[in-house]
Amino acid sequence: MCGFLGEFLINGTAPMKSNEFEILLSLSKQRGPDTTIIERSDNYQFGFNRLAVLDTSVNGNQPKCSPSGRYLCVINGEIYNFKELIDIHNITGLRSTSDSEVLVHMLDQLGVEQTILCLNGMFAIAILDTHTNMLFLTRDFAGIKPHFYGVSKHGVVFASQFNQIWKHPFFKDVKVLRQDIVKEYFGVGYMQAPNTIYKDIYQVNPGELLFINGDGNIQQKQLITFNKDYESYSREASESFETRLHAKLNESIKSQMMSDVSLATFLSGGIDSPLISAMAREHEKTIVSFTLGVDSEKYDEREAARAYAKHIGTEHQEEVLEVQMVLSSINTHFKHFTEPFGDYSSIPTYLISEQARKRHTVMLSGDGGDELFFGYPRMTDVLQRQWWFSIPFFIRKPLVRLLIKMKIYHSWAPYTNKSLQAFILSKQLHIPFKSLNNLFPNTSFSEEFKELYTFQKGSKKQLLHQLRWNEFYGHMQRVLIKVDRMSMAHGLEVRVPFLELKTIRTAWKYLPKFKNGKFRLKEVLKKMMRVYYPNTLISQKKKGFSVPVEDWLRNELLEDVTEAVLKKPIYGVSDESILLMHEYVHDFLIDKHHQAWGVWHIYAWQKWAISEELI
Structure with missing residues (x-):
């Protein structure tokens, strides 16, 4: 991974002074501790902090210019299919073996939009077309890598970190808080793309391409998105789907194991990371698995992870933390969040990244499995209570109260939530509606946030598909922020095979089978697990490394x-x-x-x- 900062200037605005730009760029030095390079001209500056993973020589440095000299580019992340693209597009004359080298060659061949559509990976990219004086900003389709930008009358500033934008002179002294986004933060604990808490500062949406011309005008185009509508699910036999998913996930893992530095897998006592580790072991017999334990029986997963590792034959590494060590890291861990972020599981994520980085530079993770394959109990709870919200609220409210009083029903959810949307959102809010509305009176959520929590009426399968869409573009974004910021605090690259493009597209066509109106969480992944592990291991209850x-x-x-x-x-x-x-x-x-x-x-x-x- 890496960190970048750039200016694209209009109206004759002069670039930021070199020393000031370097100071601002240095804020993301922990994201790319190996090399720092800056490219400047009259109307732009591109700065890059590199974490060398592919082609660790100087030939892999960025910013990188295309062979024709037309395009200047920076990319934070990895393009997993770059070797495949070399063959498909008959690319010759490569000056390095890095993925960014392939990217700039493709820009000369195909132009910006068609090039981005070819990419499979996790990335945030900024491209300057020097012939048309056009800036392009884009981000991977799952939102794995961060990409912030600020818009002012002087030009556009783009960066890997939120604080590199609002501390820029264009915004530093004119920051205006958006109360709707501040309210959203206190509710869900993070800033939901495309917005941030400050006016005129944004996040590139997952799968979006921005076109910014020399006058500062911005056009937005959604290149890749995953359908919210129910029609996208497949009616094929489950056995056929499992075979196809297994093949796609296997391809994903194989492509993500390319690295010129040490690579290992995270291994817990659950489903997702043990499956990733087992499949990675098929491609690399000497693959290392890594587990972080704590001196608490309630949260320690070492025994379960050890059993998984022994069964598949990985070289297994463990580190153990005492509670006092965890507590002492809290202040330090906060310093690595350059934006407001309120998920306390960031503490163990910070610590496991710190320990893993002592031995490795790249890790494979199981993130995304819960969102794609229905791993959250809140999904089943919504399905079970969905019917209540077809009853008018003025009837439902006294009815629920009466049933609870008679001890026939036990949930206040249909009583306290007027709509199904409100019920679903309440499961993500950590400050309840009533308290949140008291804290921010006369302040509504942003339009984008409202759309995220808008659900169409329909069958259980229709609703379940919409719940996955909501989790993917909502809660999963918080998970990805946590993993990115805490791993980058230590210069550790974390790759997520479940969120590879072909795997997501395959998963999106699947819905679990219902029996008596219910379904089993992550059933398809559990079936895949049985290829590698006995039922006695799979049936273990996950503890979760928490605090x-x-x-x-x-x-x-x-x-x-x-x-x-x-x-x-x-x-x-x-x-x-x-x-x-x-x-x-x-x-x-x-x-x-x-x-x-x-x-x-x-x-x-x-x-x-x-x-x-x-x-």
């Missing part, structure tokens, strides 16, 4: 929470909302409620604002 955040917030972190939250104004919200947030956190600390996730969102927001000297 006891509720206990920590009230004890070990109490002093820091008090200092960061209760003794300071909350950045970017009104005085009335500050009082309500202080009350919300105080009530949690004295055990009046148990919404630890919501408290963590507030705490993480403040830690980010403090580290960036915003308060």
Whole structure:
């Protein structure tokens, strides 16, 4: 992985001074610790911090110019099918064995849009066409790699990190908070693309291509998207689908194992990473698997991972952390979030990345399996309660109350949520609707966020497909932010075979079979697991490497929470909302409620604002 920063200037605006640009570029140095190079001209600057993975020589350095001299390009990420593209397009005269070298040759042959459509990988790319003075920004179809940009009257600034945009002189002193996106952050804990908390600063959407001309006008085109409609699912026999999925995932893993530096796999006690590890072992007999354990029986997965590794014969490595070591890393880990982010599982992700990087530069991960193959119990819960929302609310509300009082029904969900959309969103909100609306009165969610949580009425299968679409473009984006930022904190590249283009397209045509209105979570992956493991291993209950955040917030972190939250104004919200947030956190600390996730969102927001000297 790498980090880049660029300026594309209009109206005769002069480029940022060299030393100031270098300081701003250095903010992403941890993403690319090996080499830093800057290309400048009268109306642009491209800066690049490189983590060398393919062709580690100077020939693989960026920014990279196409053979004709027409295109200047930077890419953060990997193009997995670059060797295949060499043969398909008969590319000759390559000056290095890097994927970025193939990219610039293809730009000369095909132009920008057709080139991007050929790519299979995880990437954020910026391309300047020097003949037409046109800038192009694009991002991979799953949103694995970050790509931020800011728009001003002086030009466009683009970067791998959020803080490299808002700290740029075009935005540093004129930052305007968007209260709708701030509200979304406190609800779900991250900034949902294409928006950020600041006006005029955005994220490139997954699969999007932006065209920016010399006057600063921007056109957007969605090159690759995955259908929200039900028609995309396949009616083929499950046995046929399993065979095809197995083949596609196998191809994905094989292509992602190309590396000129040390590569290994993460291995937990679940389904996704053991499957990836087993298939990787078929391609590389000496593949290493890696597990991080903790001195807590509740969260430690070493025994299960060890059993998986022994069965498939990987060289297995383990590291163990004591609780005190985890606690001591929290402040350091916050410093690596250049944007507000409120998922406390970032702590173990930070630590496992730190330990893995001591021995390896590239890791294969099982991320994406839950979203693509229906791994979340909340999906089944929505399907089971869907029928309630066909009853008018004024009838449903007293009916639910009566049934609960008679001990016939046990869930308040149809009582507290007016619509199915609200019910689904409530499962992702970590500060409840009522509290969130009190904190941000007269503030609605953004239009893009509303669209993400709009569901059409239909059958259980139709709804289930829409739930996958929602998870893919919603919750999974938070997971990918966490993995990218925490792995890049240590210069570690994490690859995700489930999110390879052909694998996603294959998965998108699948829906599980229903029996008595229910389905089994991740059934197709469990069937694939049986090719490699006995049922006794597959049936183990996953523990999940997490942290006891509720206990920590009230004890070990109490002093820091008090200092960061209760003794300071909350950045970017009104005085009335500050009082309500202080009350919300105080009530949690004295055990009046148990919404630890919501408290963590507030705490993480403040830690980010403090580290960036915003308060």
